[in-house]
Amino acid sequence: MAPLNVEDFRILARRRLPRGMFEYVDRGTEDEVGLRSVHSGLEQVKLRPRVLNDVSAPDTSTVVLGDALPMPVIVSPTAVAGLLWHDGEVQLARAARRAGIPFCVATQSMTTMEEIAERAPGANLWFQLYVFEDRKIGWQLLERAKALGIRNLLFTVDTARSPKKEWNTRNGFGIPIQPSLVGAMDLLVHPRWTLSVMARYMLTTGIPVYAHYPPEYLTRMTRASAMPNVKLARKLTWDDVDEVRRRWDGNLVIKGVMDREDAQQAVLRGADGIVVSCHGGRNLDASPPALQVLPGIADAVGHKLTVLADSGIRRGSHIAKFLACGARAVLVGRAPLYGMAASGEQGAHAVLEILREELDHCMAFTGHGSLDTITRDVIAREC
Numbered sequence: 001m002a003p004l005n006v007e008d009f010r011i012l013a014r015r016r017l018p019r020g021m022f023e024y025v026d027r028g029t030e031d032e033v034g035l036r037s038v039h040s041g042l043e044q045v046k047l048r049p050r051v052l053n054d055v056s057a058p059d060t061s062t063v064v065l066g067d068a069l070p071m072p073v074i075v076s077p078t079a080v081a082g083l084l085w086h087d088g089e090v091q092l093a094r095a096a097r098r099a100g101i102p103f104c105v106a107t108q109s110m111t112t113m114e115e116i117a118e119r120a121p122g123a124n125l126w127f128q129l130y131v132f133e134d135r136k137i138g139w140q141l142l143e144r145a146k147a148l149g150i151r152n153l154l155f156t157v158d159t160a161r162s163p164k165k166e167w168n169t170r171n172g173f174g175i176p177i178q179p180s181l182v183g184a185m186d187l188l189v190h191p192r193w194t195l196s197v198m199a200r201y202m203l204t205t206g207i208p209v210y211a212h213y214p215p216e217y218l219t220r221m222t223r224a225s226a227m228p229n230v231k232l233a234r235k236l237t238w239d240d241v242d243e244v245r246r247r248w249d250g251n252l253v254i255k256g257v258m259d260r261e262d263a264q265q266a267v268l269r270g271a272d273g274i275v276v277s278c279h280g281g282r283n284l285d286a287s288p289p290a291l292q293v294l295p296g297i298a299d300a301v302g303h304k305l306t307v308l309a310d311s312g313i314r315r316g317s318h319i320a321k322f323l324a325c326g327a328r329a330v331l332v333g334r335a336p337l338y339g340m341a342a343s344g345e346q347g348a349h350a351v352l353e354i355l356r357e358e359l360d361h362c363m364a365f366t367g368h369g370s371l372d373t374i375t376r377d378v379i380a381r382e383c
């Protein structure tokens with residue numbers, strides 16, 4: 001039977017991808033307490049069913065940072081999406097274009113932003129910046145994004161260390177990819193992926209690389225250790241935000257803000273937006289879920305900048321819950337990746353369409369003809 005929901009696509013992705021790669025995408029960090037609470041937190045929030053409103057055609061459209069979007073969703077930046085399907089980033093950009101929503105190109109993409117723009121013309125591209133020990137690499141990327149006409153920059157600030165993903169040590173998968181017996185066996189038992197993705201790269205462009213790294217540092221994904229200069233910055237401070245603000249005159253959105261004081265600081269530093277995100281339960285295992293801290297942050301700064309949020313979205317009702325808690329729109333990371341890993345652009349687009357349709361249903365059952373009325377009041381309270 002054709003996949004009916006995001007979980008169906010997740011199961012297909014699990015079958016198709018080498019185990020190490022699937023777990024890299026799917027799992028959390030350390031004991032996965034953070035990841036579990038992302039999902040249980042979303043389940044615990046209940047919405048008020050309302051009846052006898054005209055919900056014949058709920059309008060899921062919105063405006064985010066000046067862009068009119070048919071639904072309040074942005075495809076989140078995900079490193080190495082290009083390993084899940086041949087030319088994965090191009091497929092994701094095309095799927096987002098079909099859905100009419102933005103696709104955020106990651107710094108650690110396998111395909112350059114220029115190539116994505118060329119092969120997915122008309123896609124609404126955003127760019128996600130990681131800052132490296134060698135700052136000038138990031139500043140050059142900003143210039144390239146500007147030259148392409150990209151207006152929205154997500155500056156990710158929540159990854160001061162590489163998180164502890166113990167199963168990836170055990171299953172032999174890591175970035176950069178290191179040859180191992182477990183990894184080789186994994187490829188052998190997933191021939192569809194090995195032939196359609198890795199073998200295809202090897203026969204065409206060669207082993208995938210982090211395409212945005214400058215030629216002098218271009219790091220093959222299989223090299224045992226990356227050069228120190230292209231490691232993500234361990235010392236990242238508000239001075240870096242100031243520097244990015246000076247260099248970027250488009251919209252600057254700080255991604256990974258989970259605290260009200262940090263959100264207030266983002267306002268003071270001139271950010272146009274923040275993404276309230278616990279990185280999908282992939283960084284600090286002891287973190288609360290983004291949904292839990294969102295209302296306090298939205299109350300504090302929602303009138304001063306655009307509040308976006310992510311982590312855990314697998315259903316249209318999850319989008320409604322994030323909006324009810326104060327987000328203008330949400331980002332989705334794994335959901336479209338599952339779709340793409342299952343069947344490329346078609347699968348990623350099907351996931352986005354499922355989310356849109358489920359959001360429409362959720363709006364109908366809660367009595368909302370437009371997103372404007374989805375406020376805190378939509379959340380069911382104990383009587």
Ligand SMILES: Cc1cc2nc3c(=O)[nH]c(=O)nc-3n(C[C@H](O)[C@H](O)[C@H](O)COP(=O)(O)O)c2cc1C
Nearest residue numbers: 025076077078079156279280310311312332333334
């Ligand atoms: C495989 C994978 C790679 C990711 N890489 C990045 C990245 O390079 N930069 C970034 O800002 N966030 C990255 N993220 C986090 C996502 O942008 C997003 O915040 C998170 O996935 C949202 O949670 P969700 O996957 O439950 O939707 C990554 C997430 C995944 C699953």
